[in-house]
Amino acid sequence: MQSHARGHLVYAASGVLALHTERGTSIVPANRVAWTPAGFTHYHRAHGDTDMRIVFLAPSLARLLPDHPSVFLASDLAREVLLALTGPRNYDDAAPGYSRSARSRLLRVLVDELGEAHEQPLHLPEPRDDRLQAIARMLYETPADNATLAELGKTIGASSRTLSRLFRDELGMTFYEWRTQLRIYHALVLLADGHDVIRTAYACGWAGPSSFITAFTDIIGTTPGRYRTSRQTTARTSHPTVVRSSE
Template identity: 75%
Template sequence: MPARRQTSDTVPVSRLWASGGAHLWPSGGASTGHSHPRGHLVYAARGVLSVHTETGTSIVPANRIAWTPAGFAHYHRAHGDTDMRILFLPPSQARLAPDRPAVFAVSDLARELILTLTGPGNYDGTARAYDPAAQSRMRRVLVDELDRAQENPLHLPEPHDDRLRAIARRLYDTPADNTALADLGRAIGASSRTLSRLFQSELGMTFYEWRTQLRVYHALILLAEGHDTTHTAHACGWSNPSHFIAAFTNLVGATPGRYRAGRGSP
């Protein structure tokens, strides 16, 4: 999915160790496509991440944590200056997670656990590091917390039908476009009934549900870049900011104001 890029003073910094990693990325920074021999969790301690796989794009704001199984091809992109944390799970704990990419709501406990397990003590040799047995116990508690949370995705599935892809390209570039589905269909030579059926059969949602998810995705990017709620609402297609706030809160679990202030907890 195309993403806005902006200049930033953040210097890309990557640290990887046996059980995890920490990456500081400027807005627009992205990894290359890759996979890992172990499944891993990613969390944005600051900024917004998107995780891209063949199934689509998962958006990972500060109140979500994403899981990618071992061997699953993916890449990450940062929106806003982003502090990305990565935690690998051993097979004994990874088997408790789904066998496909997933996104979970993150509790306060889960957030503190992943920040502890990926904090400076893990790579700078200070006394703040926990011994392997303690780290294993914390990972198990984290996995239990995610199991209790259940899945709570902000997922934008990737269309494959050429007609849907044409609509997607247009709305990726101009999320504020309010053109009705029937008019979009006339532009690409398909009826609104055909397109509605394709959205349901291929993406599992209506056109309007998909467009709302796309707009909230772009709203997360704009908020991460420092834009206020009113500007973000209008830039993403809502003429009434209160309608935007309701849609955003329904999908993200926090109001735009709370999320922008860094209190995006569920």
């Protein structure tokens, strides 16, 4: 766990990152940018061979971005700026060949691009209620579990009505929306590790590839097959500093 005095952007040029804060987990697949404001305690976890680039922002630029952890889709221009700003050691301070004024201009372009991008629905909020935490632990361990909320409630001594209310009030989403987000996170990890679409669908609890492809496309914006292809293409062309998964 760490915390920084400056807010920072983390870019997954390839692979999949998970950004954990006290508010939950942000899923950062390839060609997404995660924003963590100053002062948030956090840690990153890489899945697969991940090309991770980090750029810190001065307060004057940070205030133009959200005051909470968030994920953005990287435009082509934002991607090229991030790669230009990050040197061979993957941190912005190591980037060679740019004067201070040039770096300032590039950073402003980057923040402007992110300001035009929509936040991605890739944040999985962390439950605080003990009952929700118990359910979260079970589903993190077995994302393919298709038990209903009522069935899960019986194991922890809470009614489905109570649990439904807690999901809405505490996490701002239904149980089924939360579980879908969780499954997409696990699916991204499996795809990063080289699993095919069919195996990934069943491992994450979908009845078949078709329903998995629909859910994946709704959240990620492309099919899992196209995502795997684009991730592999990006990995071949990005001259990465690789962070190898600890798994």
